[in-house]
Amino acid sequence: MRHVRTRSAGALLAVCIYLAGMVPVFAQDSLSVTVTPPLFQLTIGPGENWSSAIKVVNNNAYDVTYAPNVVDFEAQGELGQGAFIPLIENFADEPLATNSLGSWIEISAEPILISAGQSAEIPFTVRVPENADPGGHYAAIMVGPYQGDSTAGSHMKVSSFVTSLLFVRIKGDIVESGRVREFTTDASLYQKPEAHFVLRFENTGNTHLRPQGAITLYNMWGKERGQVLINEKSNFGNVLPRSVRKFEFAWSGEANLFEIGRYSAIVTLAYGDDGRQNTTAKTYFWIIPIIPVSITLGSILLIGLLLMALIRRYVRRALMLERMHRGIANHPDVPEREIVLSHPVPTLSALVQPLREGVVDLRSVGRASTVGISPEAPEFRAPLTLGAFLNKYRLFFLFMVLVASLISGIWLFFSSVLTPERSFEIQNLSEQTEEEMATQ
Amino acid sequence: MNVFEQVKKPMASILSSPIAIVLIISTLLWMTGAPLLLNRATAASFTLMSDTLQDSDLSVATKHTIRLTLEDALSSAETLAIVFDPVGSAFSQIPLSATTTQIQTTGATIVTSCGVGGDEVTVQQTYSAGNEGIVFTVCPTDVIATSTTLTLVLGTSTPFITNPAAVGSYRIDLTGSNGDNGQTRVAIIDDVVVTASVDTTLTFTVTGMATSSIVNGETLTGSTTATAIPFGLLAPGVAKVMGQRLNVTTNAANGFQVTVVQDQNLSSATGADIDLFANGNELATPGAWTSPLNTLGNDATYGHIGVTSEDTTLSAGAEFSGSLYAGNFANARQVMFHNGVSDGSTASVGSTTVAYKIEIASLQEAGNDYQNTLTYVATPIF
Numbered sequence: 022m023r024h025v026r027t028r029s030a031g032a033l034l035a036v037c038i039y040l041a042g043m044v045p046v047f048a049q050d051s052l053s054v055t056v057t058p059p060l061f062q063l064t065i066g067p068g069e070n071w072s073s074a075i076k077v078v079n080n081n082a083y084d085v086t087y088a089p090n091v092v093d094f095e096a097q098g099e100l101g102q103g104a105f106i107p108l109i110e111n112f113a114d115e116p117l118a119t120n121s122l123g124s125w126i127e128i129s130a131e132p133i134l135i136s137a138g139q140s141a142e143i144p145f146t147v148r149v150p151e152n153a154d155p156g157g158h159y160a161a162i163m164v165g166p167y168q169g170d171s172t173a174g175s176h177m178k179v180s181s182f183v184t185s186l187l188f189v190r191i192k193g194d195i196v197e198s199g200r201v202r203e204f205t206t207d208a209s210l211y212q213k214p215e216a217h218f219v220l221r222f223e224n225t226g227n228t229h230l231r232p233q234g235a236i237t238l239y240n241m242w243g244k245e246r247g248q249v250l251i252n253e254k255s256n257f258g259n260v261l262p263r264s265v266r267k268f269e270f271a272w273s274g275e276a277n278l279f280e281i282g283r284y285s286a287i288v289t290l291a292y293g294d295d296g297r298q299n300t301t302a303k304t305y306f307w308i309i310p311i312i313p314v315s316i317t318l319g320s321i322l323l324i325g326l327l328l329m330a331l332i333r334r335y336v337r338r339a340l341m342l343e344r345m346h347r348g349i350a351n352h353p354d355v356p357e358r359e360i361v362l363s364h365p366v367p368t369l370s371a372l373v374q375p376l377r378e379g380v381v382d383l384r385s386v387g388r389a390s391t392v393g394i395s396p397e398a399p400e401f402r403a404p405l406t407l408g409a410f411l412n413k414y415r416l417f418f419l420f421m422v423l424v425a426s427l428i429s430g431i432w433l434f435f436s437s438v439l440t441p442e443r444s445f446e447i448q449n450l451s452e453q454t455e456e457e458m459a460t461q
Numbered sequence: 462m463n464v465f466e467q468v469k470k471p472m473a474s475i476l477s478s479p480i481a482i483v484l485i486i487s488t489l490l491w492m493t494g495a496p497l498l499l500n501r502a503t504a505a506s507f508t509l510m511s512d513t514l515q516d517s518d519l520s521v522a523t524k525h526t527i528r529l530t531l532e533d534a535l536s537s538a539e540t541l542a543i544v545f546d547p548v549g550s551a552f553s554q555i556p557l558s559a560t561t562t563q564i565q566t567t568g569a570t571i572v573t574s575c576g577v578g579g580d581e582v583t584v585q586q587t588y589s590a591g592n593e594g595i596v597f598t599v600c601p602t603d604v605i606a607t608s609t610t611l612t613l614v615l616g617t618s619t620p621f622i623t624n625p626a627a628v629g630s631y632r633i634d635l636t637g638s639n640g641d642n643g644q645t646r647v648a649i650i651d652d653v654v655v656t657a658s659v660d661t662t663l664t665f666t667v668t669g670m671a672t673s674s675i676v677n678g679e680t681l682t683g684s685t686t687a688t689a690i691p692f693g694l695l696a697p698g699v700a701k702v703m704g705q706r707l708n709v710t711t712n713a714a715n716g717f718q719v720t721v722v723q724d725q726n727l728s729s730a731t732g733a734d735i736d737l738f739a740n741g742n743e744l745a746t747p748g749a750w751t752s753p754l755n756t757l758g759n760d761a762t763y764g765h766i767g768v769t770s771e772d773t774t775l776s777a778g779a780e781f782s783g784s785l786y787a788g789n790f791a792n793a794r795q796v797m798f799h800n801g802v803s804d805g806s807t808a809s810v811g812s813t814t815v816a817y818k819i820e821i822a823s824l825q826e827a828g829n830d831y832q833n834t835l836t837y838v839a840t841p842i843f
Contacts, residue, residue, distance in 0.1 A: 059841035174692070
């Protein structure tokens with residue numbers, strides 16, 4: 022074993038070429054490499070050592086020689102990607118020596134021949150110096166097959182690597198600090214019950230954090246309409262120090278006309294190993310399906326107008342009965358309003374007169390209203406049938422139906438928006454599960 | 462009188478009535494929840510509120526460290542109530558026999574009975590549904606001054622508040638009888654030991670492609686292996702395109718990315734080189750292929766090589782769509798990306814193809830030994 026610290030600056034590829042020259046292998050149609058695990062996470066103190074191994078599997082149908090290479094690692098971008106930093110050969114620079122995890126890793130750089138279908142472990146040891154800075158330190162062990170090539174003419178040699186990341190937390194003055202830097206939707210108004218959330222978490226401490234928690238959605242009446250769990254049961258989803266990690270989620274709720282209005286979404290994240298600190302943020306958005314809502318409101322308006330028209334007819338009917346009762350003729354040349362104003366204001370008994378008449382009519386359904394009067398007599402009225410009764414009071418029944426519809430609508434609205442259960446779907450756009458992939 | 466006329470009259474009547482218009486607008490606003498937007502009269506809020514849990518796992522008794530800064534003073538007999546999950550009462554607590562040892566405070570002095578101190582408080586547990594929590598009461602004649610930062614440690618050595626049994630975020634209300642109030646939230650998670658689960662693996666495969674295969678709309682002009690892309694003899698004005706298939710299989714939840722980087726420009730033993738697309742400017746945003754400009758005196762324009770990928774779900778989206786090429790692989794350039802588990806075969810999930818297109822012009826120095834090394838690196842998304 023030798024300490025892999027003799028890497029020239031920018032020598033990552035040079036190492037590959039060097040090793041390729043050591044282990045010439047003929048070109049193949051296909052070349053694979055498998056490593057496990059792809060991520061190590063550990064906490065260790067200054068001056069302490071920690072040993073483990075990377076398992077390398079040769080899935081190829083032929084023997085392959087593999088070799089490891091160690092580099093430092095840092096976050097790049099906001100999607101959990103990183104950049105490799107070749108190790109510096111000369112560690113005269115003290116700050117580098119106390120920060121470079123790659124330089125603390127001892128691993129055999131000798132190529133390992135692995136037979137087809139077999140696997141081997143590449144052991145390594147992390148030797149933390151006494152003066153190591155506390156906090157997070159990051160490195161990557163790259164493993165790849167090195168293939169010689171004898172192709173003539175202009176060509177590009179191709180090498181391939183798989184990396185296993187090491188996230189090491191050095192004990193000491195560790196600062197675990199983070200905040201939700203952004204929690205928004207991509208639109209403030211949606212016409213369907215759906216929303217796309219962007220969550221950006223900033224690590225302001227000196228060690229990596231894995232924020233875990235949930236986004237909970239509520240409708241305007243405070244009823245929960247969905248919950249998405251963040252980084253549940255996972256070692257991934259880490260945010261490196263002084264970096265921002267972006268998570269994206271898509272939510273879609275059950276299509277329901279009444280589930281409209283202003284929604285709120287609250288994200289709560291817990292992070293930290295020394296204590297589970299919490300940070301929370303809230304955002305709002307509107308769901309208003311404009312066409313269905315317009316149709317509904319139009320219908321309500323129409324019902325209201327119909328109700329008013331029916332009430333007006335009812336009042337006119339009451340006035341007419343009152344005029345008949347007082348023996349006032351309804352002269353066609355005299356406006357109805359003037360007739361009304363020229364007489365005493367109708368009393369409540371006048372207003373309920375149409376109902377009384379209806380009750381009387383109802384009692385007379387099926388029998389003649391003028392018993393003993395000859396059918397030829399002018400005051401004779403034929404027996405009131407049920408059909409004739411319903412037809413005569415059709416507007417009254419229409420009025421009742423409209424009122425019942427209005428009451429039912431209001432009841433339905435509240436029972437719908439206040440229901441505690443409503444189906445919804447959440448898709449974590451930053452992380453896809455096997456089930457989601459299977460449905461593609 | 463037809464229906465329209467029946468309706469027209471009341472409608473005109475409605476619209477001419479300010480009261481009716483107000484009622485209509487009110488109904489519309491009410492249906493969309495607009496009244497909830499109105500700012501309600503609120504008292505001052507506590508500032509810098511937080512609750513740090515010793516353990517946020519399900520159903521475990523854990524220590525809470527609650528911090529807040531008072532906006533107004535808490536005077537004699539006034540109270541500060543902490544209520545855990547007032548909506549669902551999902552937390553539970555064990556009655557304490559010794560509150561002064563299991564509940565500790567800074568910024569105020571907790572006592573069993575009021576004494577001579579000036580910032581003493583007594584403490585009481587509450588258990589009723591929707592009111593599960595702790596109440597601190599300021600002793601007579603005492604006061605907790607304005608802007609005091611209180612740290613309330615609940616369960617100093619023996620935690621007595623048990624986390625909810627269901628994953629989610631839970632509200633904690635802090636209410637002062639002086640009118641100050643505030644809310645904070647904690648996340649309760651299922652903190653399983655992931656290392657005991659199935660081992661995570663990452664498998665990366667490079668495969669050569671045959672002549673006439675199609676990559677991102679381009680027909681390959683030659684065949685490749687997993688370890689070499691042999692362009693052979695390059696003739697001026699004749700572009701060559703060669704490709705490789707990349708496959709990644711992983712059960713890492715957050716996925717992976719594959720980058721490609723070249724160690725140097727394609728270089729000949731004569732010292733001549735072929736620059737990156739286009740004309741040496743290392744195009745980062747993919748663009749349509751163009752022949753080298755062949756400008757005398759500018760050898761970067763004598764020939765160039767670019768890369769394209771069929772992956773439509775790169776971090777930047779389908780940036781190569783339409784047979785576009787990039788030239789920025791002197792540094793690591795992403796050619797494959799997926800944000801979840803990968804089966805190694807589904808297009809743009811576990812499988813994609815990449816191609817390299819090269820073309821020289823008449824001023825490119827002759828040579829059939831232009832060589833360099835491409836390196837693919839597959840990395841888990843951490």
